[in-house]
Amino acid sequence: MNLLLITFSFPPAGGVGVLRALSLAKYLPENGIRVDVLTARNAPAVGKDLSLLQQVPSEVQVHRTWTLDLPFWLRKSVKKAITGGKAQSASQSSSRERNPLKRWIGNLLLPDPQIGWLPFALPAAARIIRERSIDAVLITVPPYSSVKLVTKLRRLFPDLPIVLDFRDEWLSTTIDLVSFNNNSRARKIAQKTESEGVRHATSVVMVTEAARRELQARYPNVPAEKFLCINNGYDATPPTEQTYSHPGQGQQIVLTYIGTVYGSTAPGTFVEAVLALSPEIRSRLRVRYIGHIETPAYREQLLSLGETIELKGFIPQAEALAAIRNTDYLLLITHDRINVAAKFYDYLGGGKPILAAVHPDGDVRRLLEETHSGQWADSEDPLAIRRMLEEAVTSSDRAAKPDLERIAAYHRRPLTARYAAILKQLVEDKQKKVKALP
Secondary structure: OEEEEEEOOOOOEOOHHHHHHHHHHHHOHHHOOEEEEEEEOOOOOOOEOHHHHOOOOOOOEEEEEOOOOOOHHHHHHHHHHHHOOOOOOHHHHHHHHOOHHHHHHHHHOOOOHHHHHHHHHHHHHHHHHHHOOOOEEEEEEOOHHHHHHHHHHHHHOOOOOEEEEEOOOHHHHHHHHOOOOOOHHHHHHHHHHHHHHHHHOOEEEEOOHHHHHHHHHHOOOOOHHHEEEOOOOEOOOOOOOOOOOOOOOOOOEEEEEEOOEOHHHOOHHHHHHHHOOOHHHHHOEEEEEEOOEOOHHHHHHHHOOHHHEEEEEOOOHHHHHHHHHOOOEEEEEOOOOOOOOHHHHHHHHHOOOEEEEEOOOOHHHHHHHHHOOEEEEEOOOHHHHHHHHHHHHHOHHHOOOOOHHHHHOOEHHHHHHHHHHHHHHHHHHHHHHHHHOO
16 A cells, blocks of 8 residues: 655654654554655754654655745744734734734735645645555645645545544634634634535544544534544653653652643743742752743743753754653643643653643543543642642652553554554545446
């Protein structure tokens, strides 16, 4: 079987956004699927990570095209101009609509700035499908502008199996917490784009059950079997009883956060909780933040912790995984009810207990409880977060015993094997339809 994997970002681009596509390119070949990757040559990224590129099997052919997207630093500057450097909300969106300049800038590129890749990606995809005898296409998003490729390719290849892979749910959460623009025009275009993509895709895959339910409920007239769930995962060797590391018993407790700081991971309530700790407990806590910080406001909040905080910026994945080995706890913050950050799974594979400030009704809480991998508090409740931190610093020996079998199930190799089975079934179903034609 021959698959075309379409992903805007791919190694050597760094960051968690490339890891799902990388894992598919890495493990699908061992499941009997030849993979061609179509990606943007100059896709903006928080940094480069050549170690990720080394994980791509030699038999995977990577096709790179240009994109008209803005450089990473310039896109962030434009977004800051639109949002005022703050996390977006519906009320802020309304105020921007009353500002003609910000409205014009925000509406210039919709659904997102990466739409400048489509004029290059579409003809390249069509050529690869024909020249490489592609049996199925998998398009992973965000950026959500790539959803438009589903409809465009369907017009060219009416019978080709096309899988639309959402790494994040779009219309209920991401458009408010993360998106470049969320005004009324942006929402209208996003709704139309998603609806067309769902209708023309052969299957739609989400990375959490909550996201699958959310999307399926939005399209009650679409067959339920079209909506599937394949979780994200981790790539480290699964932890065992011998390798799993419980918190140290020393005077200082190290708490490490890895990943981008943006709307859905805003640190405000966590910072408030740390500032409310007693001087004695706070003196024993060291918080390390590794990754890109989206806005100056978030950086200022974190720096208000003084000697308690250490900001290290973006580092390659190998260094980030090493940092996991040298911490007592891993810090997870998410205000998102539906999506699960990809780094959560790296945390699982890291073999360290997690302290999480999460949405109480979200899938992250469910996964924490399913795997017994850490403690959680409501991300909007500074008092609850403070109590969780106090217990971690003063009673680290009470950490929950993890369910190592459940944690092992989230390794990327078995998850990709499940994905391979889905792809093969879609191709087999198509072949049966062709044979059944008179």
